[in-house]
Amino acid sequence: MERKIVLSGMRATGRMHLGNYFGAVRNWVELQEQYDCYYFVADWHALTTDYGDPSEIVANSLEVAADGIAAGLDPERSVLFLQSAVPAHAELHLLFSMFTPLGWLERVPTYKDQIKQLTNKELATYGFLGYPVLQAADILIYRGEGVPVGEDQASHLELSREIARRFNSYYGDTFPEPKALFTPAAKVPGLDGRKMSKSYGNTIDIADSPDTIRAKCKSMFTDPQRIRRDDPGHPETCNLFQFHRLLSPPEIQERVARECRLAQIGCVDDKALIADQIIAFLEPMRKKREELMRDRGDLLAILREGSRRASERAEETMEAVRDAMSLNYDRILEADRS
Numbered sequence: 001m002e003r004k005i006v007l008s009g010m011r012a013t014g015r016m017h018l019g020n021y022f023g024a025v026r027n028w029v030e031l032q033e034q035y036d037c038y039y040f041v042a043d044w045h046a047l048t049t050d051y052g053d054p055s056e057i058v059a060n061s062l063e064v065a066a067d068g069i070a071a072g073l074d075p076e077r078s079v080l081f082l083q084s085a086v087p088a089h090a091e092l093h094l095l096f097s098m099f100t101p102l103g104w105l106e107r108v109p110t111y112k113d114q115i116k117q118l119t120n121k122e123l124a125t126y127g128f129l130g131y132p133v134l135q136a137a138d139i140l141i142y143r144g145e146g147v148p149v150g151e152d153q154a155s156h157l158e159l160s161r162e163i164a165r166r167f168n169s170y171y172g173d174t175f176p177e178p179k180a181l182f183t184p185a186a187k188v189p190g191l192d193g194r195k196m197s198k199s200y201g202n203t204i205d206i207a208d209s210p211d212t213i214r215a216k217c218k219s220m221f222t223d224p225q226r227i228r229r230d231d232p233g234h235p236e237t238c239n240l241f242q243f244h245r246l247l248s249p250p251e252i253q254e255r256v257a258r259e260c261r262l263a264q265i266g267c268v269d270d271k272a273l274i275a276d277q278i279i280a281f282l283e284p285m286r287k288k289r290e291e292l293m294r295d296r297g298d299l300l301a302i303l304r305e306g307s308r309r310a311s312e313r314a315e316e317t318m319e320a321v322r323d324a325m326s327l328n329y330d331r332i333l334e335a336d337r338s
């Protein structure tokens, strides 16, 4: 029996962090058991914000790929590849851009948010507005059933469905409507208590050394109502405690929550404890990652082989798309002959 197809992409703007891992990648790893998975590094998407200085994108893409494999993505079982190594994504993006109304793109909430948040960058560009159109092409070109993403991608998935519907209504049934497979409740706070995100500079990365993790944990924001050491704490609202929820065994969670409420454990001690949990959790990934980064030629070879496999399926879709849109020059010759 043919397995269903799942696909997803990771933006190559920097190394993978705990927010990426718990928000998405952990789920990608599990899905490999049940689906044919296509996972890629969205290196062109990185250009939508980093076009002014693209010099890091290639190195970042390899880092992200190494992070993903270290986290459990398996190139034997899944197709792991680079977006830019499958140029058909760009062709489909162009075709979609012809019939995607501007209003749909201007309404996407991530578009408005990012323009507000990233004030140091000029984001009133054609490419940035079209970010979700490229994402729709990434998704639809594999005619996948499910797209495992974090909740923040909901509006992009909705737009992909709208684009599929519009294509199908103009040119005939070609694309199934993709469904988002949301990762069950795993919001990871950053060091400053906002959502963990590379653009906020508040991340703990898969590749961080134990020393870096300890230093970062020391800088974490804690319960703002607990000012002095002997004030009682509020683990339910403190962002430190979120990390225990994600990483610590239940005994530690219970003990810390109790001692925090009674002011028996201080925030400084708790930060050290959290650092230990994170370090232990990341240790096997860090080892695997180091091994992969030792020879980037081998790593690139894995991604090139994945890109070749991805291209096969992408090309099948493009044949169907060119037919549906009457852009197939061979067809006119066939008509001449008959």
Ligand code: TRP
Pocket: 007, 008, 009, 010, 011, 042, 045, 134, 135, 138, 139, 147, 149, 153, 156
């Ligand atoms: N926009 C996604 C993110 O920021 C990355 C991405 C690009 C993606 N293309 C995709 C995710 C296709 C899923 C499917 O996380």
